[in-house]
Amino acid sequence: MNPDNNIKLKEQFLYHRLGFSGAITASVTHELNNVLGTIEQLSGLLEDLAYSISTGKSASEDQMNSLAERIARQTKRGTVIIKRLNSFAHSSDAEYLNCNLFEIVENLSALANRLARAKRSEIVTVAPDKEIILWTSPFLVMHIVFLIIKSVLPIVKRDTNIQIALTGKNGDSVVSISCEHTGTENNLALDKEIISLASMLPASIDCQEVDDRFLVDIKIPFLAPQT
Amino acid sequence: MAAIQVLIVDDEEEFANTLAERMRNRDIVVNVVGNGEDAIASVSKTAYDAIILDLIMPGLDGIETLKQILSINPDLQVILLTGRGTVSKSVEALKIGAFEFLEKPIKFDDLLGKIDNAKSLKTTLSEKRTQEMIDKIIGRKGW
Numbered sequence: 001m002n003p004d005n006n007i008k009l010k011e012q013f014l015y016h017r018l019g020f021s022g023a024i025t026a027s028v029t030h031e032l033n034n035v036l037g038t039i040e041q042l043s044g045l046l047e048d049l050a051y052s053i054s055t056g057k058s059a060s061e062d063q064m065n066s067l068a069e070r071i072a073r074q075t076k077r078g079t080v081i082i083k084r085l086n087s088f089a090h091s092s093d094a095e096y097l098n099c100n101l102f103e104i105v106e107n108l109s110a111l112a113n114r115l116a117r118a119k120r121s122e123i124v125t126v127a128p129d130k131e132i133i134l135w136t137s138p139f140l141v142m143h144i145v146f147l148i149i150k151s152v153l154p155i156v157k158r159d160t161n162i163q164i165a166l167t168g169k170n171g172d173s174v175v176s177i178s179c180e181h182t183g184t185e186n187n188l189a190l191d192k193e194i195i196s197l198a199s200m201l202p203a204s205i206d207c208q209e210v211d212d213r214f215l216v217d218i219k220i221p222f223l224a225p226q227t
Numbered sequence: 228m229a230a231i232q233v234l235i236v237d238d239e240e241e242f243a244n245t246l247a248e249r250m251r252n253r254d255i256v257v258n259v260v261g262n263g264e265d266a267i268a269s270v271s272k273t274a275y276d277a278i279i280l281d282l283i284m285p286g287l288d289g290i291e292t293l294k295q296i297l298s299i300n301p302d303l304q305v306i307l308l309t310g311r312g313t314v315s316k317s318v319e320a321l322k323i324g325a326f327e328f329l330e331k332p333i334k335f336d337d338l339l340g341k342i343d344n345a346k347s348l349k350t351t352l353s354e355k356r357t358q359e360m361i362d363k364i365i366g367r368k369g370w
Contacts, residue, residue: 030283030310034239037332041245044335048252070241120286158286 016193017092020143027114028085035078042071084110091138098225101132101141101173102166108142109164112149120158121179123149126165132173135223140201141175147194148177148216155181155188155214168222175218181209188214231346232256232273236266236292237281237308246279249335255342263287267295270303277326277345278305279338282316290320297324302352304345308333 046067049059087107102125109123116123149162156162157180165176181188190207198205198218206217233250237243238261247257258273260266264287266280278296282289293305307328309317317328326348327341 033310033331034242038239038242038245040332041242041249041335045245045249048249052252070245074241117285118283118288 016197017139017143020146024088024111024146025085028081028111031114032078032081035074035081039071039074039078042067042074046071088142091142095139096135096137096226098133099136099138099141101134101136101175101220102127104138104141105145105164105166105175108145112146115153116149116156116162119153119156121153121156122161124161124163126163128166128168130168132166132168133225134173134220135226136220137201140197141218141220144194144197144201144203144205144218145175145177147191147197148218151188151190151194152177152179152181152214152216155179157182157212169219171222173220173222175220176215177218178213178215180212181214188216190216230254230256231276231342233258233277233279233342234266234269234273234275235259235279236261236263236284236289237279238262238284239281246335246338250339253339263289263292263295266292267299270296270299274300275303276349277342278303279342280305280307280325282307282309282320282328290316290323293320293323293325302349302356304349306338306341306345 049063049067053059084107088111091104106125106127109125113123145164152162160180162177162179165178167174167176188207188209190205195205201220203218203220206219208215233255235243235247235257237246237259240261243259243261247259250257258269258275260269262284266278267287269275270278280289280292280296284292287295289307293307296303296305301324304326305320305324307317307320307325308331309328310331317325320328326345329338329341
């Protein structure tokens with residue numbers, strides 16, 4: 001290969017990696033902003049209550065407890081979001097790692113769910129019968145799954161789920177992404193980038209339409225965990 | 228004086244409900260809905276003084292909801308709630324006819340101030356339309 005082309009490909013690859021990280025960060029910070037905004041209003045409500053007590057009105061213990069619980073619930077929600085973002089950020093610590101495939105996919109699904117909800121859909125994950133631990137690139141796996149989710153979003157039927165199921169088949173691990181589509185005139189156009197990323201993993205992509213559902217399989221050859 | 232009537236349109240349920248509770252503490256009459264479709268239905272039934280509308284929502288987004296709300300009642304004053312990185316959409320919303328926009332997380336007192344301004348503007352517009360109607364009738368009758 002021409003060295004200039006090789007450099008261009010590497011630059012393109014880095015650009016796409018940054019784009020993916022940016023999309024996830026933008027989505028997550030938007031959600032964190034919502035959490036902080038809610039906590040701010042809840043603390044304001046607490047101030048309202050304190051003010052009304054100072055003017056001689058009574059407040060019940062239930063009212064105080066309920067407010068404390070509501071603030072705690074939002075704090076917990078924020079903590080979960082940050083934990084997921086942190087785990088995402090560490091997925092590129094090394095190119096290849098020993099990974100629990102379901103944990104990677106579940107984390108990405110949770111981070112990308114806001115995009116699905118914007119289309120009135122929900123990403124649901126189905127765990128494999130047996131834990132799948134393999135030597136792979138968690139960042140690449142998440143990037144491929146994310147791009148497939150983005151590809152199916154324009155055609156997913158409103159108020160239905162995008163399902164991501166994991167299975168182990170003949171020594172390979174398969175991540176199956178499926179959804180009900182809006183009509184026969186809609187074709188699933190997978191981004192060219194998905195195929196090139198899959199070849200780097202290495203993995204193969206199989207895309208098919210069964211009745212009113214699109215099904216995309218990412219087949220990852222099993223590489224035993226490294227010690 | 229009649230109480231101010233506000234509609235909050237936001238899919239962040241806890242945020243919207245808390246905002247509503249704080250407004251009710253200040254004698255504002257508030258309804259809360261979680262999406263654009265319900266907002267359009269509510270606006271068709273109630274003459275609100277101000278609509279607090281989240282820009283990013285599932286299904287019908289803030290911009291589309293704004294367009295449809297204003298087609299029902301062009302005098303409605305819509306205050307948009309936006310997140311960071313949505314400046315271009317906020318500008319688009321102002322061009323369509325939004326009254327104001329506030330960036331989340333919002334300052335409650337700022338929001339109350341904007342609701343007051345919205346109510347005043349709505350009253351002025353309503354008086355202007357009544358006057359225009361009277362003038363038209365007078366002109367037609369040749370009085």
